[in-house]
Amino acid sequence: MRYPMMLSATAALLALAAVTPALAAGPTDAMTKAGCTACHAFDKKIVGPAYKDVAAKYKGQDVVARLMQKVRAGGKDVWGPVPMPPTGPDKISDADLKAAIEAVLKG
Numbered sequence: 001m002r003y004p005m006m007l008s009a010t011a012a013l014l015a016l017a018a019v020t021p022a023l024a025a026g027p028t029d030a031m032t033k034a035g036c037t038a039c040h041a042f043d044k045k046i047v048g049p050a051y052k053d054v055a056a057k058y059k060g061q062d063v064v065a066r067l068m069q070k071v072r073a074g075g076k077d078v079w080g081p082v083p084m085p086p087t088g089p090d091k092i093s094d095a096d097l098k099a100a101i102e103a104v105l106k107g
Contacts (some may be wrong), residue, residue: 028096028099028100028103030092030093030096030097030099030100031092031100033091033092034087034091034092034096034097034100035087035091036087036092036100039084042107047082048079048082048084049079049080051104051107052107054104054105054107055104055105055106055107056107058105059105063105064098064101064102064105067101067105068094068097068098068101070084071084071086071087071097071101072086072087072088072089072097073086074086074087
């Protein structure tokens with residue numbers, strides 16, 4: 001009787017993992033090293049928007065290159081009055097930035 005219960009519990013956990021957003025388990029190492037997590041979290045606004053809100057805003061749009069440019073240049077007045085400083089390639093490589101943005105958009 002224990003064996004079927006363990007299988008059911010395992011199946012439930014696997015199903016939950018399949019629908020869990022890409023960043024719900026945590027940001028990528030590159031995002032942490034670049035300092036992204038000082039202002040952003042997956043499910044809540046800190047200084048900048050929550051990653052889930054970014055994903056919702058750009059859902060279904062091909063915006064990876066555009067968002068890469070925005071992160072590199074920094075910006076203001078898109079998500080509120082606090083500006084986002086530019087994030088250069090010395091903080092996060094182009095490849096890691098692209099992967100991070102793709103993960104956020106999968107959110």
